Amino acid sequence: MIKALRIFLVTDLIFLVLLLGFLFSLPSKLFKSPTSFVIEASNGNLLSASIASDGQWRFPEADSIPIKFKDCIIAFEDKRFYNHIGMDFLAISRAIKQNLKAKGVVSGGSTLSMQVIRLSRKKDRTVWQKLFEIILAFRLELKYSKEEIINLYASNAPFGSNVVGLEAASWRYYGRDAKTLSWGEMATLAVLPNSPSLVHPGKNSDRLIRKRNDLLDKLVKLKYIDQTTANLSKLEPVPGKPLPLPQNAPHLLNRFKAERATLEIKTTRITSTINENLQLKVNSILKRYNNRYRANDINNIATLILDVKTGSVISYVGNIYQPDQAFLESHVDMIKAPRSPGSTLKPLLYASMMNDGFILPHTLVPDIPTQIAGYSPQNYDLGYDGAIAADKALSRSLNIPAVKMLQQYKYERFYDKLKKLGIGTLNQPADHYGLSLILGGSEVTMWDLANTYMGMVRTLNHFNTYKGLYNPEDYKPAIYFKTEKTEDRDYQRNSLLDHSSIWATFNAMEEVMRPGDEGLWEQFSSSQRVAWKTGTSFGFRDAWAVGLTPNYVVCVWVGNADGEGRPGLVGIEAAAPVLFDIFRQLPNGKWFETPTTKLKKIKVCRQSGYKAGDNCTDLIDELVPVAGEKTAVCPYHKLIHLDRTGSFRVTDQCESVASMQHKSWFILPPAMEYYYKIKNSDYKVLPPFMAGCDNSGGNNVMELIYPKNGATVYIPLELDGTRGKIVLNAAHRNSSSKIYWHVDNEFVATTTNYHQLAISPPPGKHTLTLVDENGERLVQVFTVLDKEKKK
Structure with a gap:
């Protein structure tokens, strides 16, 4: 009795060990080979791919396999695939008979499940290994569905040369997605894993054709296709030399490589948010301009297009793709590269000053020769206006008014605002940049710049959606791959920039004459309303143009990746034409809605753009940001005393008060007046003092x-x-x-x-x-x- 119990326990233990060994015989992940990085357009089409780290073209496992390939591979390798549990006894019996008769291995009898196991283990083909494959194939059938098994096979089977998997093979041999292949093309690929050496440029094509045609006949016999389809498919050529894979977004692919770990994406394949049709058009536009600019040794160009509504990237061209000319540094992704922004930050200062109650949209700003702590900014045209409205200074991109505005706003405050808006390259203290911050004295990336403007557009677009409140998520960076995006709804009463300041800024940015159109674009209803800004860095090293509508943000950079400056490399001449060519590819849409509840109507002095004071006579009602109520009253309109003829200024020392005329006069400081009256013929200088009248030092002569x-x-x-x-x-x-x-x-x-x-x-x-x-x-x-x- 005891002996029988021992035998029973030992038998159970052996059975348990064998059961556990069977259950755990299959690794949790069958294939651990590195895969190619693959990036698809939003429609699923291949944009770019890179070879795997082991030198193989091996795409990550696809979600599904084309039905044509399933039919072909089952007909060719395992016609009872859906009826066995990992081993086909009939096929193995037939193989044994054929091998004994031929006194060698002429048939294997392996099922697709057994081949998946063999591909995953990469062991020598022996009888013992064959038996172990059968056991593992049975275990595979218990764990995976038939569809999953055939998917594993299609993703990991060898297709000749350094091509692994159906998807890679389809692109390498036919230059198309596997879903688009014909019966003849799919039959050709289906026979390759059995004899991958058949694909060799200039060799073996006859043998490959024979194998393909035999498979097509078998497909007819199994009633997968009719005879006419088979006959036509036999006329198709077989592939020769492998084709290069598409490289329509190589810099985005490299960005994905670098950021995959941070993004916590397990696979090396993503479906991006890129609009394939737009990406191809933009590539073509940039190629055309690059060919023109290279005559002036300007070798690089990049652009980024963001869809405001979805907060996603719809075109990403980090540089002109020129892999055969490495000296041009086309591999450098200029969307990520820190560069001097030129004047592209000026709208942010304009908006910030209105938001914080420093200026109104048309407030006069000094434009005179300036030296501040040894720093002497110059306008691009080297001229001076004396005084100019803030919005005109922005649209004309004048440097001195911008510096004067930053001096008033304080560069420390602007520095903090830029960091909060998402400019992440300000890695030095504010004092390091000083007032040069507004003229390109810092560095920005195109990514940060475009996302900052997109945040402003999203904020303004959501004015009605969020009932006048603000969502900080509007300033989150754009996404470039499809994801289940959830938006936080933590609405706030205040924002970095309010609706009205953004609205006024975009209106000012729209008032710039477009390149090459001589202002005539305003006469065409088909022209888009675009708010835009150009920028040129010191030394003509970077040319920028950023443009926006309620639906899109477009950013363009032109220059040399190595930082070499070139004459003529200025934003308005090099980057702006590209910007508007791109906007011509984008759908037209409505302009921004006016955020009326965030605007306040106040009396404004027409000449100075300041809030009207007691001495202002020419007044207008203007909608301004609410913070505009905090701005200073007009400092330039003053009450002067004239004689009875109005020809001379007087005092009570030389003229009786009863005989005086008291008149409001627009008086600029002497330095501003000196330049202002040259460009403004209607400016009236102060009358001289009457003889015998004491000026008493008034009016700063x-x-x-x-x-x-x-x-x-x-x-x-x-x-x-x-x-x-x-x-x-x-x-x-x-x-x-x-x-x-x-x-x-x-x-x-x-x-x-x-x-x-x-x-x-x-x-x-x-x-x-x-x-x-x-x-x-x-x-x-x-x-x-x-x-x-x-x-």
Whole structure:
């Protein structure tokens, strides 16, 4: 009894061990070979792919297999596939008989399930291995469905050369997706795993054709196809040399490679949000412009297009794809590359200043020669307007007004705003950039820039959707692959930029003349309304154009990846034409809705653009951001006293109050007036004082344009080695007045009408005194650097 019990227990234990061994004999993951990185367009078509790390073209396992391939491979390899449990006893019996008769291996009798096991194990083909494959094939059938098994086979079978899997084979041999292959093409691929060496350029084509045709006849016999289809399929050519795979978005593919771990995506294949048709058109547009620009040694160009509604990337061209010309650095993804933004941040400053109550849309901003702590910005045209409306300064991309605005707003505040908006390349303290921040003194990526503008567009678009509230998620970066996106609904009352400031900014950005159209585009109803901004970096190294509508954001960069500057590499000439060619490929849509509840109607001085003060006479009602109520009142309209004829200014010392005319007058500071009246013929200068009237120092009759009070200047050497000179420049309200110049209390010269003076003072601190013929004085100090100390 005890002996029988022992035998029973040992038998059970052996059975349990064998059962456990059977159950755990199959690895949790059959195939561990590296796969190619594959990126598909939103419609599922292949955009780009790269070879796997082991040198094989092996796509990740597909979700489904074309029915044609299933029919072909089952007919060719395992016609009772759906009726066995891993081993086909009839096929094995037939194989044994054939092998014994031939005294060698002429038939294997392996089922598709057994072949999947063999492909996953890569062991030598012996009798014992064959038996083990049968056991594992049975285990495979218990774990996987028939569809999953045939999918595993199609994804991992060898198709000749370094091609593994049906999908890779379809693209390498036919240049198309497997779903589009004909019966003849699919039959050709179906016979390859059995004899992968048959695909060899210029060889074995006759044997391959015979095998394919035999399979087509078998398909007819099994009634998968009719005889006519088989006959026509036999006329099709077989593949020769493998074809290159599409490379329509290679830089996005590389981005996916680099970010896959961070994105926590397990597979090496993604279906992107890229619009294939648009991507191909954009590639063509950029190729055309690149061919033109390369004549000027401008070798690289990139663009990014975002769909605002979905918050996704619909076109991603990081550079012109030129793998055969590595010296052009076309492999560099310029969408991710930090570059100087030129003037493309100016709209963000304009919006920020309105949002925070510093300016109104048309507030006058100084545009005069400026030196701030040794920094002297220049306008692109090297001219000055004296004063210009903030929106016009933005549309004309004037540098000095932008610097003056940033000086008022404070670069530290703007620096913090940019970081919150998503500009992630500001890795130095704010003081490192200073006022140059607004003129491209920092670096940005096209990715951050486009996403920041998309956040602004989304915020404005959602004005009605969120009932005037704000969703911080609007500023989240765009996605470039399809995902189950969930949007947080944590609405807030305040935002980085309010609806009204964004709306006013986009309106200002729309008022720019488009390149090549000479303004005539406004006459065509088919033209899109586009808010846009260009930018050019210092040294002509980067040309930018960013444009937006309620539906799309388009960003274009032109330049050299190695940073080499080129003459003519400016935003308006190189990047803007590309931008508008791209917009012609995008559907037209409505313009932004006016966020009326976020705008307030106030009285604004027409001439100055400021909130109207008591002395403003020409008023307009204007819708401005609510924060506009906090802005200063007009500082340029002042009450002056004229004689009874209105020809002279007077005081109560020379004219009775009863005889005076009291009139509001638009008065700019002398330096601003000096340039403003040149470009504004309707500007009225102040009348002179009546003889015998004391000015009493009123109205600042003189102003030093250069150098400013407290400035530090450096006098370089001339070409002949002699010490150079600095040119002092002053403005006087009375153009015919004389100015007597004194340096360190010593008289130097007299100027009339045109008040400029070239001097060469020694290094050190100097006092400059200006006296006009009426005794008005202006005293300022400046410091001249010593060359040796500067070094």
